[in-house]
Amino acid sequence: MYNAIDKLPLGAKIEAKRIVVTGGAGYIGSHTCVELIKQGYEPIIVDNFCNSPITNIDAIEKITGVRPKVYEIDVTRNLSNIFKLSNIVAVIHFAGLKAVGESCEKPMEYLRVNVGGTINLLQHMQIANVKNIVFSSSATVYGDINNPPFTETMPLSAVNPYGTSKIMCEEIIKVACEYQGVRAAALRYFNPINAHDSGLLPEKPIGRPNNVFPIIEMSAQNRTIMSVFGNDYDTPDGTCIRDYIHVCDLALGHIKALEYLENVEDGSFEPINLGTGHGMSVLELIEGYKKAKNTDVFYEFAPRRQGDIASCYADVSKAKELLDWQTERAPI
Ligand code: NAD
Helix, strand or coil: CECCCCCCECCCCCCCCEEEEECCCCHHHHHHHHHHHHCCCEEEEEECCCCCCCHHHHHHHHHHCCCCEEEECCCCCCCHHHHCCCCEEEEEECCCCCCHHHHHHCHHHHHHHHHHHHHHHHHHHHHHCCCEEEEEEEHHHHCCCCCCCECCCCCCCCCCHHHHHHHHHHHHHHHHHHHHCCEEEEEEECEEECCCCCCCCCCCCCCCCCCHHHHHHHHHHHCCEEEEECCCCCCCCCCCEECEEEHHHHHHHHHHHHHHHHCCCCCCEEEEEECCCCCEEHHHHHHHHHHHHCCCCEEEEECCCCCCCCECCECCHHHHHHHCCCCCCCCC
């Protein structure tokens, strides 16, 4: 007897498509693993846990009922055991260092890990004949030379070594597309915030948080005063404007990117913005958080931080057109 749909013997197991997810234990990676499992993929997590707790793996299991396979290894190391697994159809590459300030103190470390990790992955992909890669790029690649809304055709410029590493990774992936037949989507994230509704996957970096949302949460929970950097920008309330996107929406964008890559030609490289397309000021974000969580947030104004631009939000028409993706949730 055969299963009418698949022409497989009844009871035969269909092997799930495996996706190597570097940095899958991290903030965006763990949310994406939840979504991958929900959609029937099997994520294979590669993470050295330098910025994420092992409890994120427990949380993925609690939410989905599936414990993903995890390889605790540095992405710059030999990954051949992982790429020996059968049925790997794509890589989603989140692993990397992401603190802008720290990247100015340790520029070579940022390049070694972010760029070196990407080269290493692409080499393993070539040996294993894995063609598709979804790369975590960033709105930071637009630098300080463009005016929002940012479109993917704008010139790129780095204002810190973290930004340099993202631009270099995009360029290197482009080379892999041209000469190795790789198919790539470089997803340029704007500002991911918030967390899965279960509350099991909050953004909890190891050490001091750098992103604004966990800083707001810390202030609310510990009743400490947070700094808002700059209230004299040329924006309606004087604070910086960013395109805050709910991390669950962002996770879905990766599923859409995987599906998109299945249908493009070898060598295709597309940078794609993932944002809401709307700007929100830091003060609006704080007020939104206070209302949503019915809590207080204590802040004071501090001088501008070097390298912060006044306003940053996406033109999201390319994501809609190529991926049939747009945000569905309010970020806060
Ligand atoms: P995160 O730090 O929570 O996740 C990164 C994960 O990679 C962590 O689990 C960390 O342990 C792991 N990792 C780091 N270096 C590694 C290495 N050498 N080998 C193996 N694992 C390693 O960060 P995130 O916010 O989830 O960001 C994921 C990706 O998205 C990063 O590449 C980041 O640059 C990019 N990005 C993030 C944001 C943001 O605001 N969160 C915005 C734009 C782009």
